[in-house]
Amino acid sequence: MAEKILIIGANGQIGTELSTELRKIFGTNNVVTSDIKAPAQAEGPYELLDVMDKENMYAIIKKHGITQVYLLAALLSATAEKNPKLGWDLNMQGLFNGLDAAKEGLIKKLYWPSSIAVFGPTTPRVSTPQYTVMEPNTIYGISKQAGERFCEYYHQKYGVDVRSLRYPGLIGYKSAPGGGTTDYAVHIYHEALKSKTYECFLKAGTVLPMMYMPDALRATIELMEAPAEKVKIRSSYNIAGVSFDPEEIAASIRKHIPEFTISYKPDFRQAIADSWPASIDDTEARNHWGWKPEFDLDNMTKDMLHHLGGQTS
Ligand code: AKB
Secondary structure, eight states, X not given: OOOOEEEETTTSHHHHHHXXXXXXXXXXXXXXXXXXXXXXXXXXXEEEOOTTOHHHHHHHHHHHTXXXXXXXXXXXXXXXXXXXXXXXXXXXXXHHHHHHXXXXXXXXXXXXXXXXXXXXXXXXXXXBOSSSOOXXXXXXXXXXXXXXXXXXXXXHHHOOOEEOEEEOEEEOSSSOXXXXXXXXXXXXXXXXXXXXXXXESSOTTOOEEEEXXXXXXXXXXXXXXXXXXXXXXXXXXXXXXXXXOHXXXXXXXXXXXXXXXXXXXXXXXXXHHHTSOSXXXXXXXXXXXXXXXXXXXXXXXXXXXXXXXXXXX
């Protein structure tokens, strides 16, 4: 049977780009996008859907004969800290609706993103392993950790084919990030081109795990397309791209825009960043289904500046 895909939260940072990639593979009409608001420009079939509305989610799945759901709707770390109740409700209720749809046989496969936010201040910060101390202290991290436990539970107990990645900060030129602690690493490129200066909301020396969007999209699709027996972890996989601090990304930008300057004005997001790993050990993802990142910091910078319309010499 041909695959029919539903992307929930398709207007967000990942959804915007993932829908284009999935449509290249599965065909425009076999990928239905959905979000709480209509897209600025519809490239194919779309539906209005609040991820917390189970009835409507099920109706859309049945209407289009959906076989796979990518459930991307979530409140990210910074936004969820400002509205903890909504952060928890939306992140958990949305996941339950997706897991239940799979448990009840409405769909065959579910993708749900987790995050490096599942780790906390007591986690070893460097080369954080797949299995380690996890005591997240943000609402977002707590919801992602609880979500991981439920994914594994639904897989073991009900045979649900759920797959997940612990995304680091994601950096891309096609879509804006939506309320995360790692968002500075996208804004910095836009500001470098616009005003040649950037005021960073994290302080110098704050090293975080990051990944260029093409790598993240490839990891997502490779995991979803991997044979089920290779997906041995059903909570969520560590994946690593590149780790850097604001000074290092500024230095990388300066190779193309020598006059670029950075200044620092840390806000509440500093405490969130300080509770997260600096780098990730993704041995399991590499060994189980062959994950390998392609972009390092300088390649990413070159590509970002090129696509955002700047110099790349
Ligand atoms: C955030 O900063 O909240 C996200 C994430 C790392 O999950 N980008």
